[in-house]
Amino acid sequence: MNVTDTRPESVPDEPPRSGQPAGAPATAGPADGSAVEVSFVMPCLNEAETLAGCIQAARKCIEENDLRAEIVVADNGSTDGSQAIAEQHGARVVHVQEKGYGCALMGGFAAARGKYLIMGDADLSYDFSAALPFVEQLRSGYDVVMGSRLKGRIVPGAMPWKHRWIGNPVLSGLGRLFFKTPISDFHCGLRAFTKAAYQRMDVRTTGMEFASELVMKAALRGLRMTEVPITLYRDGRSRPPHLRSWRDGWRHLSFMMLMCPRWTLIIPGLLLMMLGLLIGLAVAFRPLGLAGVTLDVHTLLAASLTITLGYQILLVGLAARLYALDLELGPPRELLQRVLGVFTLERGVVAGASVFLVGLLFVAYLTVGWVVRGCGPLPIERTLRPMVIGSTLIGLGAQTVLMSFFFRMFALQKRRSPV
Numbered sequence: 001m002n003v004t005d006t007r008p009e010s011v012p013d014e015p016p017r018s019g020q021p022a023g024a025p026a027t028a029g030p031a032d033g034s035a036v037e038v039s040f041v042m043p044c045l046n047e048a049e050t051l052a053g054c055i056q057a058a059r060k061c062i063e064e065n066d067l068r069a070e071i072v073v074a075d076n077g078s079t080d081g082s083q084a085i086a087e088q089h090g091a092r093v094v095h096v097q098e099k100g101y102g103c104a105l106m107g108g109f110a111a112a113r114g115k116y117l118i119m120g121d122a123d124l125s126y127d128f129s130a131a132l133p134f135v136e137q138l139r140s141g142y143d144v145v146m147g148s149r150l151k152g153r154i155v156p157g158a159m160p161w162k163h164r165w166i167g168n169p170v171l172s173g174l175g176r177l178f179f180k181t182p183i184s185d186f187h188c189g190l191r192a193f194t195k196a197a198y199q200r201m202d203v204r205t206t207g208m209e210f211a212s213e214l215v216m217k218a219a220l221r222g223l224r225m226t227e228v229p230i231t232l233y234r235d236g237r238s239r240p241p242h243l244r245s246w247r248d249g250w251r252h253l254s255f256m257m258l259m260c261p262r263w264t265l266i267i268p269g270l271l272l273m274m275l276g277l278l279i280g281l282a283v284a285f286r287p288l289g290l291a292g293v294t295l296d297v298h299t300l301l302a303a304s305l306t307i308t309l310g311y312q313i314l315l316v317g318l319a320a321r322l323y324a325l326d327l328e329l330g331p332p333r334e335l336l337q338r339v340l341g342v343f344t345l346e347r348g349v350v351a352g353a354s355v356f357l358v359g360l361l362f363v364a365y366l367t368v369g370w371v372v373r374g375c376g377p378l379p380i381e382r383t384l385r386p387m388v389i390g391s392t393l394i395g396l397g398a399q400t401v402l403m404s405f406f407f408r409m410f411a412l413q414k415r416r417s418p419v
């Protein structure tokens with residue numbers, strides 16, 4: 001991934017504001033009717049204070065660089081006259097029915113005619129007049145160009161400290177780990193992509209997590225991505241932002257976790273199982289003396305729970321992965337493909353039932369012995385161990401049989417869709 005450093009020697013704390021008057025010639029597309037190359041798409045909810053400045057900055061970029069471009073304002077319910085301001089300044093307003101940042105952008109992109117789409121907040125926190133590097137990177141063949149505030153500059157007061165030092169680094173770090181992408185600033189609001197890439201991303205979320213989903217899908221689909229360092233300015237509005245740190249932070253985080261079962265479920269599940277197995281084997285047949293402490297049947301019980309829990313997590317992770325494969329999210333892992341290639345409902349049921357039966361043998365042997373001895377009290381030290389082992393195997397076997405049916409359902413779902 002390349003990074004284009006477009007930073008000037010020193011960036012002022014205010015973006016340059018051009019002075020196009022209201023009622024200026026329309027920027028809803030090239031006047032000569034030729035194909036639109038670039039669509040600036042601005043999500044807007046009650047941005048009457050700042051929208052005109054953003055449109056003027058985009059116009060500056062268009063005029064100075066002779067772009068065949070249009071400006072689209074995606075609005076879904078402003079009540080402060082933003083729509084009229086957008087039209088007065090020559091932008092095309094797209095009225096979106098559904099609420100939410102993601103919905104507004106989806107509506108805006110659907111209506112945009114450009115080959116390239118540049119999105120950015122309508123609150124003057126980004127300088128659209130400096131958007132040329134995004135177009136240049138797309139022209140040079142990239143599918144997605146992300147702005148990076150962290151590699152560029154954040155004007156003092158432009159980003160709350162909890163976003164700068166907690167939210168953005170933590171979420172971007174997890175994003176890089178989960179989705180194997182070197183993108184430094186997952187949540188930068190200024191970014192660009194080709195319309196074809198946008199369609200391939202097949203984004204679905206309706207709220208602020210739309211911003212994360214775009215990057216995740218771009219990474220999962222193996223699109224060519226690059227970054228452009230940019231400056232984040234203080235926004236120009238007098239009211240608080242729409243973004244609510246904790247609510248939207250959680251929406252970003254939970255969506256990321258959902259989209260990456262390998263890190264959130266499969267690997268933790270496997271680790272838990274291995275831990276449980278290791279401890280379980282150590283105390284399965286006799287107590288274990290360790291540093292003056294004796295680990296006995298209670299430890300075996302805890303190990304049993306750890307194994308069962310780990311297995312449950314692993315199975316849910318595999319189901320989530322199968323679901324993701326079904327939705328064609330990301331290139332399937334070779335290993336997973338091989339595992340799935342071996343799986344059939346019958347094999348799953350036979351394997352699960354066998355484990356179940358072995359467990360049942362343990363329990364049945366104990367039960368028969370107990371009945372033969374007149375159902376009296378049992379000596380814990382001799383009977384609890386096989387009982388725990390037997391019940392664990394019964395649990396694991398039953399889970400395997402049940403999940404085999406569940407996995408089979410995914411295969412049916414796949415077969416229904418036309419090839």
Ligand SMILES: Nc1nc2c(ncn2[C@@H]2O[C@H](COP(=O)(O)OP(=O)(O)OP(=O)(O)O)[C@@H](O)[C@H]2O)c(=O)[nH]1
Pocket residue numbers: 042043044045046047074075076077099100101104120121122123125189235240241242243
């Ligand atoms: N149409 C529409 N636009 C929205 C909605 N929510 C936010 N926006 C716009 O999306 C842009 C980003 O919203 P902000 O409130 O600035 O959120 P943010 O930039 O992520 O958060 P801050 O960094 O705290 O400003 C702005 O242009 C908003 O007007 C929405 O529900 N509908």
Ligand SMILES: [Mg+2]
Pocket residue numbers: 121123125189235241
């Ligand atoms: Mg903003």
